[in-house]
Amino acid sequence: xxxxxxxxxxxxxxxxxxxxxxxxxxxxxxxxxxxxxxxxxxxxxxxxxxxxxxxxxxxxxxxxxxxxxxxxxxxxxxxxxxxxxxxxxxxxxxxxxxxxxxxxxxxxxxxxxxxxxxxxxxxxxxxxxxxxxxxxxxxxxxxxxxxxxxxxxxxxxxxxxxxxxxxxxxxxxxxxxxxxxxxxxxxxxxxxxxxxxxxxxxxxxxxxxxxxxxxxxxxxxxxxxxxxxxxxxxxxxxxxxxxxxxxxxxxxxxxxxxxxxxxxxxxxxxxxxxxxxxxxxxxxxxxxx
Numbered sequence: 416x417x418x419x420x421x422x423x424x425x426x427x428x429x430x431x432x433x434x435x436x437x438x439x440x441x442x443x444x445x446x447x448x449x450x451x452x453x454x455x456x457x458x459x460x461x462x463x464x465x466x467x468x469x470x471x472x473x474x475x476x477x478x479x480x481x482x483x484x485x486x487x488x489x490x491x492x493x494x495x496x497x498x499x500x501x502x503x504x505x506x507x508x509x510x511x512x513x514x515x516x517x518x519x520x521x522x523x524x525x526x527x528x529x530x531x532x533x534x535x536x537x538x539x540x541x542x543x544x545x546x547x548x549x550x551x552x553x554x555x556x557x558x559x560x561x562x563x564x565x566x567x568x569x570x571x572x573x574x575x576x577x578x579x580x581x582x583x584x585x586x587x588x589x590x591x592x593x594x595x596x597x598x599x600x601x602x603x604x605x606x607x608x609x610x611x612x613x614x615x616x617x618x619x620x621x622x623x624x625x626x627x628x629x630x631x632x633x634x635x636x637x638x639x640x641x642x643x644x645x646x647x648x649x650x651x652x653x654x655x656x657x658x659x660x661x662x663x664x665x666x667x668x669x670x671x672x673x674x675x676x677x678x679x680x681x682x683x684x685x686x687x688x689x690x691x692x693x694x695x696x697x698x699x700x701x702x703x704x
Contacts, residue, residue: 419443422567423478425471425494426512427455429647430538431484433545434511434571439464441548441570448474450494472501480567482509487656488518492525499529507532507564513592513653515660519585532560535581537588538572541648549573553591555584589664592657595632595649596691597674602633603640603695616641636692643696645689652687654678 419442424435427449435447435458445465449455455467468474475481475498485491491512502508508531510522519535526533534556544550550572554561561568561577568575578587609619620637623629639645655678658671677694684700686693 420479420567421446421477423448423468423474423481424484425449425474425481425498426484426486426490427451427458428484428486429542429650430511430545431482432458433542434482434484435459435465436462437546437548437571438567443567443570446474446478448494450490471495471498474498475506476501477503478506479503480507480509480564482567483512485512486653487512488514488521491518491522495522495525499525499531502529502531504530505532505563507534507560509534509536509564509568511536511538513537513588513657513660514585515589515664516582516586517664519582523582532557532563534560534564535584536564536568537584539588539591540572543648545571552576553578553584553587555579555581586664589657589661592654593661593671593674596654596658596678597670598630598633599636599654599691600674600677600694602636603698606637606640606695607698636695639690639692640695645686645693645696647688647690649691650688651678651681651691651693654691655682 421444422438423446424431425448427447435445439445439462446468447455447459447465448468448471452469459465459467471494483491485494508526523533523535534554536552536554539551539553548571552568552572552575554575554577557580565575578584606616609616616637620634658675658678661671681694681697684697
């Protein structure tokens with residue numbers, strides 16, 4: 416695969432748009448499709464090497480790599496039902512949506528039934544890492560298929576982790592996102608503890624940074640929480656979706672149920688599209704009578 420390959424990105428949400436823009440900047444010819452065409456056109460108008468395509472079939476025809484970055488398994492199934500027969504024989508379908516292992520297995524079967532090379536490949540990281548090319552790919556699938564797609568994946572990510580040959584990528588992604596949501600809720604609650612103890616937040620973060628307990632992602636959330644700055648990197652509603660996927664594939668967890676309750680309350684308060692840090696806004700609100 417040449418560096419200037421043709422890549423179809425199906426989904427122009429925050430992550431899909433960032434991926435398409437990054438790929439265009441790194442020399443690929445990018446075809447961007449979205450169910451709402453205006454969204455894809457808006458991205459393409461402000462990006463180099465990105466063309467908005469109105470039909471999913473036209474997007475994937477002739478593409479070396481097809482990346483699906485859609486909300487859930489149903490959306491991916493719907494989009495690929497029309498597209499999968501239009502893929503070139505040597506195309507690789509990189510399924511990067513967070514759908515959970517059950518839906519991932521269904522999509523892998525869809526690819527297998529049509530003789531399409533498939534990678535179960537969600538990412539750890541959101542909009543900013545995608546734009547910077549520093550996503551972490553969690554890839555499952557045959558080694559030779561990964562080799563074919565690797566140049567495109569490496570233009571988007573700083574790490575390409577081959578975690579299995581089936582749909583282990585989706586399993587790892589659900590675990591990673593459960594940890595992300597739980598640690599963000601925990602950070603909010605520990606900041607409340609700091610307030611009760613009279614501990615300055617800057618002092619608390621310095622103590623973390625001085626030892627092995629520092630977690631860069633959550634240290635960034637401290638600033639967002641203190642400033643009530645919730646510009647989305649990863650939206651609350653998506654975190655809630657992923658916690659539900661975790662619940663569907665594992666034994667009940669009191670911790671994850673508590674995290675889910677906080678996320679659900681945050682969504683109900685109108686912060687569904689805000690960054691995960693908005694769980695702190697909800698905590699600060701006085702209880703209703």
